[in-house]
Amino acid sequence: MPSDSPLPAEAWLNALSSLPDMGPARLRALLADRQPEQAWRACLQGKPLPEVEAVVGGRLLTLTAAWAKAAGQLSVSELWSQLVKQGVQVMGREHSEYPSCLRDDPDPPLVLFAQGDLQALAPAPRVAIVGTRRCTRYGSEVAYELGKTLTTAGVSVVSGLALGIDAAAHAGAMAVKGEGQPPVAVVATGLDVIYPKTNGALWRQIAERGLLVSECPLGTTPAPWRFPARNRIIAGLADAVVVVESHEKGGSLYTVDAAIERQRPVFAVPGPIRNPASSGTNRLLADGAIPLCQVSDLLEQLEGAGHFVNEPAPSPVRALLPPQHQQVLEAMGWEPVSLNTLADRCGLSPVDLSAALSALVRSGWVTAERGFYERMSNTT
Amino acid sequence: MLAAISSATLLGVRGHPVSVEVHVANGLPAFNVVGLPDTSCREARDRVRAALESSGLAWPNQRITINLAPTGVPKAGAVLDLAMAVGLLVACGEIEPELVAGLAFLGELGLDGSLRPVAGALPLVDAIEEPGVVVALGNQAEATVVGPETLYCVPDLRSLVRALRGDEPWPAVASIPEEESLEDDPDLAEVRGQRMARFALEVAAAGAHHLLLIGPPGAGKSMLARRLPGLLPDLTQAVALASSRIRSAAGEPLPSSGLLRRPPWRAPHHGASAAALVGGGSMVMRPGEVSLAHGGVLFLDELGEFAPSVLDTLRQPLEDGTVRVSRAFGSAEFPAQVLLVAAMNPCPCGGSGAPGGCRCPESTRARYARRVSGPLLDRFDLRVDVQRPNPLDLLSGDPGESSEQVAERVTSARRRAEERGVVANAELSPAMVEQAASLTEEATQLLKAALYAGTLSARGLHRVRKVALTIGDLSGHHGPLTADLIDTALSLRIDPFHPVGHAVG
Numbered sequence: 001m002p003s004d005s006p007l008p009a010e011a012w013l014n015a016l017s018s019l020p021d022m023g024p025a026r027l028r029a030l031l032a033d034r035q036p037e038q039a040w041r042a043c044l045q046g047k048p049l050p051e052v053e054a055v056v057g058g059r060l061l062t063l064t065a066a067w068a069k070a071a072g073q074l075s076v077s078e079l080w081s082q083l084v085k086q087g088v089q090v091m092g093r094e095h096s097e098y099p100s101c102l103r104d105d106p107d108p109p110l111v112l113f114a115q116g117d118l119q120a121l122a123p124a125p126r127v128a129i130v131g132t133r134r135c136t137r138y139g140s141e142v143a144y145e146l147g148k149t150l151t152t153a154g155v156s157v158v159s160g161l162a163l164g165i166d167a168a169a170h171a172g173a174m175a176v177k178g179e180g181q182p183p184v185a186v187v188a189t190g191l192d193v194i195y196p197k198t199n200g201a202l203w204r205q206i207a208e209r210g211l212l213v214s215e216c217p218l219g220t221t222p223a224p225w226r227f228p229a230r231n232r233i234i235a236g237l238a239d240a241v242v243v244v245e246s247h248e249k250g251g252s253l254y255t256v257d258a259a260i261e262r263q264r265p266v267f268a269v270p271g272p273i274r275n276p277a278s279s280g281t282n283r284l285l286a287d288g289a290i291p292l293c294q295v296s297d298l299l300e301q302l303e304g305a306g307h308f309v310n311e312p313a314p315s316p317v318r319a320l321l322p323p324q325h326q327q328v329l330e331a332m333g334w335e336p337v338s339l340n341t342l343a344d345r346c347g348l349s350p351v352d353l354s355a356a357l358s359a360l361v362r363s364g365w366v367t368a369e370r371g372f373y374e375r376m377s378n379t380t
Numbered sequence: 381m382l383a384a385i386s387s388a389t390l391l392g393v394r395g396h397p398v399s400v401e402v403h404v405a406n407g408l409p410a411f412n413v414v415g416l417p418d419t420s421c422r423e424a425r426d427r428v429r430a431a432l433e434s435s436g437l438a439w440p441n442q443r444i445t446i447n448l449a450p451t452g453v454p455k456a457g458a459v460l461d462l463a464m465a466v467g468l469l470v471a472c473g474e475i476e477p478e479l480v481a482g483l484a485f486l487g488e489l490g491l492d493g494s495l496r497p498v499a500g501a502l503p504l505v506d507a508i509e510e511p512g513v514v515v516a517l518g519n520q521a522e523a524t525v526v527g528p529e530t531l532y533c534v535p536d537l538r539s540l541v542r543a544l545r546g547d548e549p550w551p552a553v554a555s556i557p558e559e560e561s562l563e564d565d566p567d568l569a570e571v572r573g574q575r576m577a578r579f580a581l582e583v584a585a586a587g588a589h590h591l592l593l594i595g596p597p598g599a600g601k602s603m604l605a606r607r608l609p610g611l612l613p614d615l616t617q618a619v620a621l622a623s624s625r626i627r628s629a630a631g632e633p634l635p636s637s638g639l640l641r642r643p644p645w646r647a648p649h650h651g652a653s654a655a656a657l658v659g660g661g662s663m664v665m666r667p668g669e670v671s672l673a674h675g676g677v678l679f680l681d682e683l684g685e686f687a688p689s690v691l692d693t694l695r696q697p698l699e700d701g702t703v704r705v706s707r708a709f710g711s712a713e714f715p716a717q718v719l720l721v722a723a724m725n726p727c728p729c730g731g732s733g734a735p736g737g738c739r740c741p742e743s744t745r746a747r748y749a750r751r752v753s754g755p756l757l758d759r760f761d762l763r764v765d766v767q768r769p770n771p772l773d774l775l776s777g778d779p780g781e782s783s784e785q786v787a788e789r790v791t792s793a794r795r796r797a798e799e800r801g802v803v804a805n806a807e808l809s810p811a812m813v814e815q816a817a818s819l820t821e822e823a824t825q826l827l828k829a830a831l832y833a834g835t836l837s838a839r840g841l842h843r844v845r846k847v848a849l850t851i852g853d854l855s856g857h858h859g860p861l862t863a864d865l866i867d868t869a870l871s872l873r874i875d876p877f878h879p880v881g882h883a884v885g
Binding site for chain 1: 734874
């Protein structure tokens, strides 16, 4: 083992977090009053530590034995050189690049793995856009538009790169070419474990033009408990949290709890009361979240908190429509509607209605999916 | 001591002539039936003996052998009972052989000597070459349909023997009542709202396009589908005969006229086996539901609940219009020209199917969608969504058009299809589509765009053109198909299981 240059604290942190059954709480206990290197040696020796016992209770001895066994088989320097080779940045709490907003977090990640543009963690306004994985087109459109507008306004979009709202927000942020604040994706797996697989392309784009962050070492596979834990980092990194769509008991409500704990303002996008994907957000509004009716609501809040934001450019509005098409649009409303229901509502003959709908789909006013038609926003 | 009597047996939905040879000889008393009889056929010996004795006729206490020729053809059921009894009487000298010459006998005997109707009288009588046929009273209507030269209907063995001997005249043949259908088709006017779904029914009826109704429980899918036969024109003589033949062979009730004139309606439960759906059996080939619906509508409710392997057996009959069932001992061919209508929920949770409107994760939906194979889904030219109707429409809405009004348009559209040389537009061959369904420049562009976007397959392209042609026929359109007609055909062909993309842009 070449030991001429001493390893940085991050190398020991990485090794510690790679131990089996290691989570944020156990890591914090290990590092309570010792340096990472000391903690590693303690693990290697299999010494039962009272701080760890306070967290894990009766399982202390098995866990310590498992750590000692795993630590004996791991080479700290080899793990470290792998990280360096893959271009993964590792930040402990003392690291100069460690985000300042997390330094006084009630439950800060003790180590952060990052890949991409660290500029995204610079002191600029950041807004978390979160929501359900099972979103409606309305939700994904709003998330996309928000992501796009905020990025152009110089606000960094923070999200979890999950399906649905998260992905739409990131896709919106990535759609801004050139000027624009890079987005941050806080994931709950190792940076080399793409999850969910369908987001692969977006994942790689963000690794290139944004920033991927995780508190899990490379190779960590998804586990249910890691997602709520990840959500606290999203809330900690953001200056405000926007919930676009959430079910009554959605995972994004963990992010909201974490945001409230950290005194970050919570915005919720109102939705139809009949839509289950909006029941969680509407409940948040009833409980005192700030309604997000337009992006300026959010930007004003950020400016009020002392951040500098650009004026977002107004989006171009679609051309006007012939009256018969307008009639179809009005009958459609803003919720997905099937052809059959629409025919009953607007009273046009099947052939006229189909022709009008097809023209509306072609001109981008309406989307068609699984036989359901849904109105899109008036802007392009 | 030998007699040969003509009769017939069923093979699939066809009759096959059988000669019942009876030999009575001295020896130990016995009664053997040979020549591939099935169990119910072999049991004839007990019925025949009891029937003869109950009718006051002598039972020969001798060695009786009955051979059913041709011996290679399996014989099923009790249809040969009567021929065996008559054969015995001839062999014993009770009846002179000349008296039964030129006659065939079909019927099952009761222990009291009464003659019971048999399933499949229509194809059985059709198969008989003799000029005269004797059947049970209950088979009179069916037998009349195929019209043998002379038809005798008798109530029991005793009166048959007396009539044969000339002691009594043959029982008078009652006239057949002119009742039309089995049950009246319900009227489309009872459906409130559902404008587009009603239109899809009309198009399906006019062009014989298979129809898939997708929607949550309680939306009225089955109610709509049940009204489809009422929109179809009467069966042609050939189809009516074929259809009645199948029903008769399967022992299903026929109208009192003996001939099915209205399109049949079959709605098998989703637990149906492959043999129940397309036909089959181990010794006796029975037509399946798809053949029983020949000329009419086959309705598969809860399509997603049918076993996928069972559904896929439907693909070939839908394409060819016939089912060929082959088993180790032989094969049978059944006609199966049906209008397939199916209904299913958009997903297992029974939600509306609207994006965001259901509780099922994408993976569950995908699993549910896989239950209906792509090739089968492709055969549905019309796939429409049916949502629960507006409550106001249910209570106060005006009744829609009646079946009669819609059927009129359907008939005139079918007349235009006949001018093209087919019964309905769905039967047009690709070459005929090119000729009959030419496209305007705009319509061509529209289809090209759909093809490039991958929302339409090459097979789908033809089907869309045929549907557009039918829609044009219904609305009295002439000339090349316009973009509006293609648009309508495309919007009646939704892809219900297309996964919703998560990232926009």
